[in-house]
Amino acid sequence: MDIPLSSVSLTDRERAYAFDAINTGWISSSGAYVKRFEDALSARVGRSQVIACTNGTLALEIVLRAIGLQRGDEVIVPALTFVAPAAVVKALGGVPVLADIDPQTWTLDPSSVMERVTPRTKAVIAVDLLGHPADYDALVPTLSAYGIFVIEDAAEAHGASYKGKQVGSFGVASCFSFHANKTISTGEGGCVATHHERLAKQVRLLVNHGMTPDRPYWHDVVGTNARMTNITAAIGVGQVERWDELVEARQRVARWYDERLPVELKRRPVAAWATEATWLYTVTHPERDRIVAHLRSRGIDARALWTALCDLPLYGDGTPCPVARRVAREAFWLPTFADLTLAQVETVIDALYEALKAAA
Ligand SMILES: *Cc1c(COP(=O)(O)O)cnc(C)c1O
Numbered sequence: 603m604d605i606p607l608s609s610v611s612l613t614d615r616e617r618a619y620a621f622d623a624i625n626t627g628w629i630s631s632s633g634a635y636v637k638r639f640e641d642a643l644s645a646r647v648g649r650s651q652v653i654a655c656t657n658g659t660l661a662l663e664i665v666l667r668a669i670g671l672q673r674g675d676e677v678i679v680p681a682l683t684f685v686a687p688a689a690v691v692k693a694l695g696g697v698p699v700l701a702d703i704d705p706q707t708w709t710l711d712p713s714s715v716m717e718r719v720t721p722r723t724k725a726v727i728a729v730d731l732l733g734h735p736a737d738y739d740a741l742v743p744t745l746s747a748y749g750i751f752v753i754e755d756a757a758e759a760h761g762a763s764y765k766g767k768q769v770g771s772f773g774v775a776s777c778f779s780f781h782a783n784k785t786i787s788t789g790e791g792g793c794v795a796t797h798h799e800r801l802a803k804q805v806r807l808l809v810n811h812g813m814t815p816d817r818p819y820w821h822d823v824v825g826t827n828a829r830m831t832n833i834t835a836a837i838g839v840g841q842v843e844r845w846d847e848l849v850e851a852r853q854r855v856a857r858w859y860d861e862r863l864p865v866e867l868k869r870r871p872v873a874a875w876a877t878e879a880t881w882l883y884t885v886t887h888p889e890r891d892r893i894v895a896h897l898r899s900r901g902i903d904a905r906a907l908w909t910a911l912c913d914l915p916l917y918g919d920g921t922p923c924p925v926a927r928r929v930a931r932e933a934f935w936l937p938t939f940a941d942l943t944l945a946q947v948e949t950v951i952d953a954l955y956e957a958l959k960a961a962a
Pocket of ligand 1: 684780
């Protein structure tokens with residue numbers, strides 16, 4: 603593809619920190635960059651506790667284990683999302699229960715969530731989909747009153763905010779991904795952010811073999827090894843120092859698309875209370891498949907959105923999710939990354955006009 607969907611933005615800053623990590627010899631998770639990365643993230647998202655780990659999927663899995671998810675417990679997840687939040691529930695022996703999304707936000711529809719609550723509901727994973735926060739005021743107070751944990755999956759939303767407050771600060775804990783295609787990237791990586799000291803302690807324990815701090819080789823819980831390496835964290839420190847620049851670069855790309863987008867294409871909706879931080883620029887059209895095929899034939903890595911989870915045999919439970927299904931069938935991504943140029947955006951727009959003419 604001449605114009606990829608996604609591409610990382612790395613500078614001499616990340617390079618210098620990564621080389622420094624290597625030069626000190628500290629290449630495992632012992633090393634000063636891990637704490638530096640955690641502290642920088644903590645300041646950024648306004649949570650007192652941040653625990654870095656190997657990826658965003660394990661961050662979600664470890665939070666579920668830390669809140670005590672048991673076999674058979676139900677966890678409500680949105681019917682439209684990357685699969686990770688549903689997969690981790692199933693991997694732990696829990697039951698992912700799908701709630702539909704709101705057509706105005708593409709995030710969890712609070713009324714659909716309430717319809718799916720049962721006495722077995724342990725948690726709700728709210729996804730800040732494609733850079734748009736979920737409606738936390740409509741979720742957290744009601745669910746907390748039932749003793750249900752709200753977990754924020756902010757993997758796609760670095761830099762977005764909800765009613766003026768940064769994502770990564772909602773619910774009992776928030777998870778980020780730093781995968782190569784995410785807005786802030788360490789290649790592979792993730793973290794858990796929370797205000798709850800007990801929960802943070804449990805997460806740290808689980809990430810590090812369940813080993814009791816200050817008591818070497820004493821294990822009271824079954825843990826795993828999900829620690830981030832010092833080299834990865836060094837890249838992360840460089841990326842967090844560039845946080846505003848990286849978020850704004852994608853916003854600039856989104857504005858370029860906004861100003862040139864053919865009227866037949868609808869951009870994803872944004873709620874009045876949301877400050878979206880575009881992760882991947884997403885539009886809808888009923889002739890989605892033909893348009894995407896045309897763009898791809900022109901060397902542009904446009905892609906159809908994920909299949910709605912209700913349409914995957916592994917996750918669908920027969921409950922309809924009409925909004926998620928419609929969006930999943932009509933939505934597609936255009937190339938979006940910090941170093942994308944205006945000339946490349948214009949190439950994509952030209953190809954979109956061609957595709958629409960052919961589809962008409
Ligand atoms: C990317 C992503 C994840 C998983 O992150 P990894 O670091 O790739 O494991 C989880 N949830 C959502 C919504 C994502 O987009």
